[in-house]
Amino acid sequence: MRNRRALCGCVLLGLLLSLSIAGPLVSPWGWDDTDFTAFRQGPSARHWFGTTPSGRDVFALTLRGAQKSLLIGVSVAVVSTGLAALFGTVAGFVGGWTDRVLMWGVDLLLVLPSLLVLAVLSPRLGGHWLLLVPLLAAFLWMVTARAVRAMTLSVRERESVLAARFLGVGTPRLIARHIVPQLASLLVVDASVNVSVAVIAESALSFLGIGVRAPDVSLGTLIADGRGAATTYPWPFGCAAGLLVLIVLAVNLLGDGLRDVLDPLSPSRGGGR
Amino acid sequence: MNVLEVTDLRVGFAPDVQAVRGVGLSVGQGEVLGIVGESGSGKTALALAVMGLLPEGTRTSGSVRLRGEELLGRSDRELSRVRGKDLAMVFQDPLSALTPVYAVGDQIAETIRIHSGATRAAARARAVELLDLVGIPGAARRARAYPHEFSGGMRQRVMIAMAIANDPVAILADEPTTALDVTIQAQVLDVLRVAKEATGAAIVLITHDLAVVAGFADRVMVMYAGRAVESGPVDEIYRRPRMPYTIGLLQSLPRVDGPAGEGAARGRRAPIEGPPSGAAPPPARCPFLPRCPVADAACAAAEPEPILVGPGGHVAACVNTSATADPAAVFPVPDVAVPPPARRPRRERPIVLEVADLVRHHPVYRGALLRRRAGSVHAVDGVGFDVREGETLALVGESGCGKTTALMEILRLARPQRGRVAVLGEDTAALSPARRKALRRDVQVVFQDPFTSLDPRMRVADILAEPLTTHGLPIGRRVEELLDLVGLEPAHAGRYPHGLSGGQRQRVGIARALALEPRLLLLDEPVASLDVSVQAGVMDLLEELRARLGLAYLFVAHDLAVVRRIADRVAVMHLGRIVEIGSVDEVYGAPAHPYTRALLDAVPLPDPFLERRRRRVPLRGDPPDPTDPPPGCRFRSRCPRYTALDAVESRLCDEHDPRPRAVGHDADRSVACHHPLIAAKVEL
Amino acid sequence: MAAFLLRRLANYAVLVVLAASLAYLLAAAALTPRANYEGRAPRPPEAVVDAQLTRFNLNDRTPLAERYGTWVAGLARGDFGRTWQGEPVNAELWRRLGVSLRLLVLGAVLGSALGVLAGAYAAVRRGRTADLLVTFLSYLVLAVPVFVLAVLLQIVASRTNQATGLRVFEWVGETTPGASDGPFGALGGLGDRVRHLLLPTATIALAQFALYSRYQRSMMLDVLQADFVRTARAKGLRRRDALLRHGLRTALIPMTTYFAYTSGLLLLGGMFTEKLFGWHGVGEWLIDSVTRGDVNAVAAVNCVAAAAVLLAGMASDVMYGVLDPRVRTGAVA
Numbered sequence A: 001m002r003n004r005r006a007l008c009g010c011v012l013l014g015l016l017l018s019l020s021i022a023g024p025l026v027s028p029w030g031w032d033d034t035d036f037t038a039f040r041q042g043p044s045a046r047h048w049f050g051t052t053p054s055g056r057d058v059f060a061l062t063l064r065g066a067q068k069s070l071l072i073g074v075s076v077a078v079v080s081t082g083l084a085a086l087f088g089t090v091a092g093f094v095g096g097w098t099d100r101v102l103m104w105g106v107d108l109l110l111v112l113p114s115l116l117v118l119a120v121l122s123p124r125l126g127g128h129w130l131l132l133v134p135l136l137a138a139f140l141w142m143v144t145a146r147a148v149r150a151m152t153l154s155v156r157e158r159e160s161v162l163a164a165r166f167l168g169v170g171t172p173r174l175i176a177r178h179i180v181p182q183l184a185s186l187l188v189v190d191a192s193v194n195v196s197v198a199v200i201a202e203s204a205l206s207f208l209g210i211g212v213r214a215p216d217v218s219l220g221t222l223i224a225d226g227r228g229a230a231t232t233y234p235w236p237f238g239c240a241a242g243l244l245v246l247i248v249l250a251v252n253l254l255g256d257g258l259r260d261v262l263d264p265l266s267p268s269r270g271g272g273r
Numbered sequence B: 001m002n003v004l005e006v007t008d009l010r011v012g013f014a015p016d017v018q019a020v021r022g023v024g025l026s027v028g029q030g031e032v033l034g035i036v037g038e039s040g041s042g043k044t045a046l047a048l049a050v051m052g053l054l055p056e057g058t059r060t061s062g063s064v065r066l067r068g069e070e071l072l073g074r075s076d077r078e079l080s081r082v083r084g085k086d087l088a089m090v091f092q093d094p095l096s097a098l099t100p101v102y103a104v105g106d107q108i109a110e111t112i113r114i115h116s117g118a119t120r121a122a123a124r125a126r127a128v129e130l131l132d133l134v135g136i137p138g139a140a141r142r143a144r145a146y147p148h149e150f151s152g153g154m155r156q157r158v159m160i161a162m163a164i165a166n167d168p169v170a171i172l173a174d175e176p177t178t179a180l181d182v183t184i185q186a187q188v189l190d191v192l193r194v195a196k197e198a199t200g201a202a203i204v205l206i207t208h209d210l211a212v213v214a215g216f217a218d219r220v221m222v223m224y225a226g227r228a229v230e231s232g233p234v235d236e237i238y239r240r241p242r243m244p245y246t247i248g249l250l251q252s253l254p255r256v257d258g259p260a261g262e263g264a265a266r267g268r269r270a271p272i273e274g275p276p277s278g279a280a281p282p283p284a285r286c287p288f289l290p291r292c293p294v295a296d297a298a299c300a301a302a303e304p305e306p307i308l309v310g311p312g313g314h315v316a317a318c319v320n321t322s323a324t325a326d327p328a329a330v331f332p333v334p335d336v337a338v339p340p341p342a343r344r345p346r347r348e349r350p351i352v353l354e355v356a357d358l359v360r361h362h363p364v365y366r367g368a369l370l371r372r373r374a375g376s377v378h379a380v381d382g383v384g385f386d387v388r389e390g391e392t393l394a395l396v397g398e399s400g401c402g403k404t405t406a407l408m409e410i411l412r413l414a415r416p417q418r419g420r421v422a423v424l425g426e427d428t429a430a431l432s433p434a435r436r437k438a439l440r441r442d443v444q445v446v447f448q449d450p451f452t453s454l455d456p457r458m459r460v461a462d463i464l465a466e467p468l469t470t471h472g473l474p475i476g477r478r479v480e481e482l483l484d485l486v487g488l489e490p491a492h493a494g495r496y497p498h499g500l501s502g503g504q505r506q507r508v509g510i511a512r513a514l515a516l517e518p519r520l521l522l523l524d525e526p527v528a529s530l531d532v533s534v535q536a537g538v539m540d541l542l543e544e545l546r547a548r549l550g551l552a553y554l555f556v557a558h559d560l561a562v563v564r565r566i567a568d569r570v571a572v573m574h575l576g577r578i579v580e581i582g583s584v585d586e587v588y589g590a591p592a593h594p595y596t597r598a599l600l601d602a603v604p605l606p607d608p609f610l611e612r613r614r615r616r617v618p619l620r621g622d623p624p625d626p627t628d629p630p631p632g633c634r635f636r637s638r639c640p641r642y643t644a645l646d647a648v649e650s651r652l653c654d655e656h657d658p659r660p661r662a663v664g665h666d667a668d669r670s671v672a673c674h675h676p677l678i679a680a681k682v683e684l
Numbered sequence C: 001m002a003a004f005l006l007r008r009l010a011n012y013a014v015l016v017v018l019a020a021s022l023a024y025l026l027a028a029a030a031l032t033p034r035a036n037y038e039g040r041a042p043r044p045p046e047a048v049v050d051a052q053l054t055r056f057n058l059n060d061r062t063p064l065a066e067r068y069g070t071w072v073a074g075l076a077r078g079d080f081g082r083t084w085q086g087e088p089v090n091a092e093l094w095r096r097l098g099v100s101l102r103l104l105v106l107g108a109v110l111g112s113a114l115g116v117l118a119g120a121y122a123a124v125r126r127g128r129t130a131d132l133l134v135t136f137l138s139y140l141v142l143a144v145p146v147f148v149l150a151v152l153l154q155i156v157a158s159r160t161n162q163a164t165g166l167r168v169f170e171w172v173g174e175t176t177p178g179a180s181d182g183p184f185g186a187l188g189g190l191g192d193r194v195r196h197l198l199l200p201t202a203t204i205a206l207a208q209f210a211l212y213s214r215y216q217r218s219m220m221l222d223v224l225q226a227d228f229v230r231t232a233r234a235k236g237l238r239r240r241d242a243l244l245r246h247g248l249r250t251a252l253i254p255m256t257t258y259f260a261y262t263s264g265l266l267l268l269g270g271m272f273t274e275k276l277f278g279w280h281g282v283g284e285w286l287i288d289s290v291t292r293g294d295v296n297a298v299a300a301v302n303c304v305a306a307a308a309v310l311l312a313g314m315a316s317d318v319m320y321g322v323l324d325p326r327v328r329t330g331a332v333a
Helices: A004-026 A058-094 A096-111 A114-124 A129-138 A142-156 A159-167 A171-208 A219-227 A235-262 B043-051 B076-082 B104-116 B120-133 B152-163 B182-199 B210-214 B234-239 B244-252 B297-301 B403-412 B433-440 B460-470 B478-485 B490-494 B502-514 B532-549 B560-566 B584-589 B594-602 B608-613 B647-655 C002-030 C034-038 C046-055 C064-076 C089-124 C129-143 C146-164 C186-224 C227-234 C239-251 C253-277 C282-292 C295-323
Strands: B002-012 B018-028 B032-036 B059-066 B087-090 B170-174 B202-207 B219-224 B227-233 B307-310 B314-316 B351-366 B372-388 B392-396 B418-423 B443-446 B520-524 B552-557 B569-574 B577-583
Touching (some): A058 A142, A096 C295, A114 C002, A159 B460, A159 B502, A171 A235, A235 C146, B002 B043, B018 B032, B018 B043, B018 B202, B018 B227, B032 B043, B087 B152, B087 C227, B104 B120, B120 B182, B170 B182, B227 B234, B227 B244, B234 B608, B392 B560, B403 B520, B460 B478, B460 B490, B478 B490, B502 B532, B577 B584, C002 C064, C034 C046, C064 C295, C089 C239, C089 C282, C089 C295, C186 C253, C239 C253, C253 C295, C282 C295
Parallel strands (some): B087 B170, B443 B520
Antiparallel strands (some): B002 B018, B002 B059, B219 B227, B351 B372, B351 B418
């Protein structure tokens, strides 16, 4: 990988991933352990990042939260990019009424207040964190789908695709063999961008108390818990917030780097779709 | 006196890419220097280096002197006082070269105000004068229009007006007519001539087209691989070229006035084999060596220096000038491997493709946001012709005449909006999906751009196998056979398209089309995006394949010289209609429609002597709006003959749309004109 | 243009109505204002609660369709209904809308304008220190969610206040009660408001700055290589002038579509900012109303939000038309 940004993002993300996986293995404390001898302490040899007011180990908690946030973020990105690829190519390639109906649905979803829907639905679905994935994904695929559709429209008219069509190649194979590969770079880049959006969205919801909920933790809940005392006792807040920022930064770097590598002529270079 | 002098100019991009390697030139006041080169020869880098407009990080050395003052190495601030005032430039693509958000009058006025400090009103008035000078009708009104509201030719006129706004000493024109149709090209060259006379400026005209330079330039410089390989007075270069590259280029050029006849008798041009060398770091040898037929040991020893070979400062960078004393003997005329089989008379051959009264209208939406339906483009508006086995019918016409649309309509193999398309006797309107797929084996297509028509993610072998797998045919050794058929090596099968040169890619495209052994091949400008020296090889291949495989071609092209070279019959299209159809020899020899005549007149000849003697009546203005074709004859607004008609005769043109009718001696020739240039066949 | 705008407006109106209806139905079906009464001590009799809820059209025992009908009928008169405590939603909505606008407009304008300038400048100075600085800053800020950014700013502010011993920064609410009664009168009140505005505005402006600078930088990079910039230099403009007069002007066009996209993000960011800085704006109201199960308030805020998003879309269309003559005069597309 020649791109410096992509390399930076990759290395950083790799470090964060291995930390969140290996960290709990080396930490002497479990994320749900409570140390009744240490409440609200600063970092020490016993508790590397200090403890919360209720005596839980900040290091273990933060890593547990990061695990959850990453897991949710990646799953949401994969699901939403898949949805976008499906609806985008179908709308673009089939055209006509299918296209109109799908795009109108996209418009509607964009206008619908996602926060309200999430806030209302998420407590009603039992609150298991896995259920957050389809919910978040349902509100993240629209912008990518539009980009996929626009690109399908132009790819469809490319001479290489026309040539295949005039050879008699059927529609499903045409989409699978000639259209999707040409969209691959867009999809890879958008999937990585969606990871960062999903991580932020998940932690935002958890911050408001409508995402991951107690006793489980995510970076969002940790930030919310630590916020009140952040000015006087910054450890729980700082660790969770710092890790969140690093994750998003790494994913953004990776996504932008990939975009430059895969898609040097993309008009939407630099994000914003 | 030389106003612009360049000596030993070198331009380097990335660490190891040398675009220009020691080029020198000089142009005097009122003189025109033509620089000719194929893609990658460094001609554009040369122009930008002279202007000081190369991107940052480019290494430039040597000397560029304008009226004795050195320009190279000056700061942007100092150069900006020279650029646009003494030294002006006309760019290739006039749409992207004009700022889309400002009115053209303002853009010209800006040029004036930068250098003279004129008042806004004075500059505007001068801008209108300039627009009038370059022949834009209604200049005062059009000055307030934006670039997108102009046609390509009109935009290029605006560019020229901008270039001459401050009476420059020298004008660089980089491919100023390449993006334009041939009739518009003739107009723009005339404007450039006017501009030269109005300013007395020296002009450097950069082009890939030897024919454009022939009638316009005083001196010519031929570039190859970043070097000037030959230069001298225009007559010398065209009459007695001494560098093998120049010779090959001139000989491979198709000409509208070429000899008539079929196959070899038509005068096969000796092609320059192989792709032009890229800008790789040059070894110390003649860069043309790998392609040169008269190379010897001395050529590999060192890069040859230019030596004087003729009068008027005619120099050529060749060590073997003794071998090039007779240009005609340099490239051996290849033996014709397969003598063209004696074809049966046209009437006896079966019809492969029959098109009758084909219509295709596109809806037109105007505006990007205010998308409202604004009528429809009459892209194809009642076209009829037939193609018989073993022959090539060419559809020619300017851009927007509907030739490619007609091709695509045939390729769809579906019911047309109106009219009838029959392939091998089967009406496409009545095809079942299975039958349509089966018929696709007989009708294949080759596209214009070999860079976009091959999927960059597939290997050549996969590209060639796809048609076979699609139709459930065994692959076997077919891929190798196909590669061999189009003159490629078996080793090419493992490559990706980006590992091939343009000509090689186009050969792969042809091989893919031939994989299913079709009987009809539709070719959409198959050589238009190739360099001249590569064009010749691909056209030879197409001719050979047609003869060997008994194919029929429908060949869409804008280049009348290419059509002359390859087609048996030609159909001239104008605004969605065929205005004239007939055998190439008859149509080119004695055009019956004034439009055909004008098109042929507008094609420049690669011969300075003939070019200067030609009397041509250029077409005026642009083609009419295809969404709203005028009543009566659609060509009359531009027709040179129409203006010479009396009132009674011209009323016919005003009121009646001419229908095609037979003309001349040939039964298959017809013309859609009320007043054809040759006598109509007496109808019995 | 006018006819086109009207048609767009009609299309948008349909979308707003649909979105608002869906939001109402969802809120009405899922939220339980009844819990607010039942949680009271002493617990009021069932019949009283029912009557109260019915009066405010909040009774979950009334069929959903009927409640929706009542809501739509009210909306047709421009009445958003009542909160669960019986106060009119309209009055509260307008009051809070004012608060939100005071917060958002300044931050958004400041952030986007600075972002566009910085992005353009960074592109022109590509690879130099200025570019690296702007790029680094925008990357960093983009990676910091608003609710973290706000808290970080609060920490910095509190440290500054401690260090200087003055209350330079304020981060709770819009005003300090009684600020304009001080020795400086109304002027002191204004100063107090400015101090309260500082941090939340900075939060919003920073987030907008990061988005806009990054996007404008890449748009500008595309334009740097454009043929028309080269033409402008060939005319005799210096590089900087050519880029400013021809490049920046053209690179602004795609920003108009971006404007519509970021306005949605702005609303979300504004919500968190209000909540975290104790501004009693619309966003905070939405969050609180969802937790309180206040159906009518939630529906009203969503109506306004949907309308705002679509208004932004319209505004971006209009800006597009104003900036790009190709749209205005209708090229053949």
